[in-house]
Amino acid sequence: MARQQVAAAAAVAAIAGAAAVLASELYSRRCRRLATRVRELEASLAAATEKAAAERRGRVRAQQSLRKALSEQELSSDEKKKLSKSPKSFPxxxxxxxxxxxxxxxxxxxxxxxxxxxxxxxxxxxxxxxxxxxxxxxxxxxxxxxxxxxxxTDLDKMWNDPARSKLKAKVRVPRLKGGKMGVLATRSPHRPNxxxxxxxxxxxxxxxxxxxxxxxxxxxxxxxxxxxxxxxxxxxxxxxIPNWLEVDGALAVESIHFSEHFISSLSDCWMHVKKQSLYASADEFQDLVKEVLSWDIRSLSQRIRPHDVTIKDVTDNGGSKIDNDCSNDEDRQSVDPSTSVVYHLHLEGIDVSYRIDQDSNIVVENAALLSSAVNQHRYSYLTWREKVSIL
The missing domain is CATH 2.40.30.70 (YaeB-like)
Incomplete structure (x- = not known):
């Protein structure tokens, strides 16, 4: 009996050992398969990364070649050599x-x-x-x-050879009353670009x-x-900043006065532009006029030689003449051009005419509707008023 029990125990132990060996072998095989799969995935990831990097390098080279080709158009062989390492055109x-x-x-x-x-x-x-x-x-x-x-007015110079572009290195500065300064030391719009x-x-x-x-x-x-x-x-x-920029009030005007005729003519003009204006009322538009004219907006030549300015109907950027004057013809003809110059300011489709004397006192005289202001489709006060508190 004891001998049978020992034999049974030995059999159980043998079975357990075999099971352990089998489990160990299965686990090892599984680990090997997982390791192989990880190596495959790593290799695939590395290949994809290298492919993406190669594609990026290819795109960069293509972009560089494009810029180089654009910059070398119509240039001599010597000029091409100079530009080979410094392309100058960008889409x-x-x-x-x-x-x-x-x-x-x-x-x-x-x-x-x-x-x-x-x-x-x-x-x-x-x-x-x-x-x-x-x-x-x-x-x-x-x-x-x-x-x-x-x-x-000089954009055509941008396409000329630099040696023939004639772009000005110095420009006249309003605060210097005609004095010149290097263009890159100013905010002039006439720049290399x-x-x-x-x-x-x-x-x-x-x-x-x-x-x-x-x-x-x-x-x-x-x-x-x-x-x-x-x-x-x-x-x-x-x-x-330079000293010449620290002059307080260099371009400020002394006073601004609105004539009764301007106020009445503006009221008439406002009926035509109010639905397409960014301003809530004629009074707010008048405040805008005052803010704009608080600085002498005349060009340097107009300030130096005010009587050399031709007084005539002015045009807007599109070339349209002033139309639908909200005052009558007699009011416009009453202005005597021999006494002072009438200047014009175009805001929100309205031509604002004013005079300024030698002591920088401004009188705003008239408002006239520009033909370009009629039937324009624009974002207006009505569009924005519910989205922002200032309107």
């Missing part, structure tokens, strides 16, 4: 356009934020910029606008549109890019 296109209260260059502020009431809508191209790209922009108080000085940079206040964002205030942008300006303003890096503490 770039506007992403949107500005709808501004300023119809022409004349009267558009020389710097941003000096006219807080100056408003504009940036209309982005949905084909180039999806609405999601604007997500989060409304959380910033200000943004940078990069744009093109598209109304420059006609690119502008302005900061503006973000009032609201709606789909592909942005409402800005404090702008110095003329209507129709092509926009290249928009970037948020970051006070901790963009606002440089202790930044220094």
């Amino acid at each position: 770039m296109a506007s992403i949107g356009v500005v709808q501004s209260c300023f119809s022409t260059r004349n009267g558009t502020p020389r710097q941003p934020l000096v006219v807080p009431l100056a408003r504009a809508t940036v209309m982005l191209d949905p084909a180039r910029v999806p609405a999601e790209a604007l997500e989060g922009l409304a959380d910033y108080s200000h943004c940078w606008i990069l744009y093109v000085f598209h109304l420059n 006609p690119i502008g940079l302005s900061v503006a206040k973000v009032e609201a964002v709606d789909g592909h549109s942005i409402l800005l205030s404090g702008v110095d942008l003329v209507d129709g300006t092509p926009v290249l890019d928009i970037k948020p303003y970051l006070p901790y890096s963009d606002g440089v503490k202790g930044a220094a």
Whole structure:
């Protein structure tokens, strides 16, 4: 009996040992299979990573070749050698356009934020910029606008050989009363590349549109890019400027007076433009006029030789003559051009005429409707009033 029990125990032990050996072998085989699979996956990942890197290197080389080809067009062999390591052309296109209260260059502020009431809508191209790209922009108080000085009269020089471009190295500065300064030490629009940079206040964002205030942008300006303003890096503490920029009131006017005739003619004009204006009322528009004219907006030549300016009907950027004057012809003919010059400011489709005497006192005399203001389709006060508190 005891001998049978021992035999049984030995059999059980043998079976357990065999089972343990089998389990160990199965586990080892499984580990080997998993290790092999991991090596295969690692190799596949490495191959995919290398392929992606190769494709990226190929794209970079293609882009470099494209820029090089664009930069070498119509150049001599010597010039091609010089440009081989420094391509100068970059494909770039506007992403949107500005709808501004300023119809022409004349009267558009020389710097941003000096006219807080100056408003504009940036209309982005949905084909180039999806609405999601604007997500989060409304959380910033200000943004940078990069744009093109598209109304420059010397843009044809950009396509000339640098030796024949005749781009001016120095420009006349208003604050220096005709004195010249290096173009890169100024904010002149006539630059080696006609690119502008302005900061503006973000009032609201709606789909592909942005409402800005404090702008110095003329209507129709092509926009290249928009970037948020970051006070901790963009606002440089202790930044220094030249002495000639520190002159207080160098371009400020002494006083601004609105004639009764202007107020009545503006009321008539406002009936035509109010549905497409960014301003809530004729009174708010008058405040805009006052802010704009608080700085002498005349060109340097107009200030030096005011009587050399031809007095005639002015045109807007599109070439349309002033039309539908909201005063009668007798009122317009009563102006005597031999005593002073009448200047014109185009805002929101309205021609504002004014005079300024030698002591910098301004009298705003008349408002007339521009023909280009009729039947325009624009973002207006009615569009934005529920989205922003300033309207």
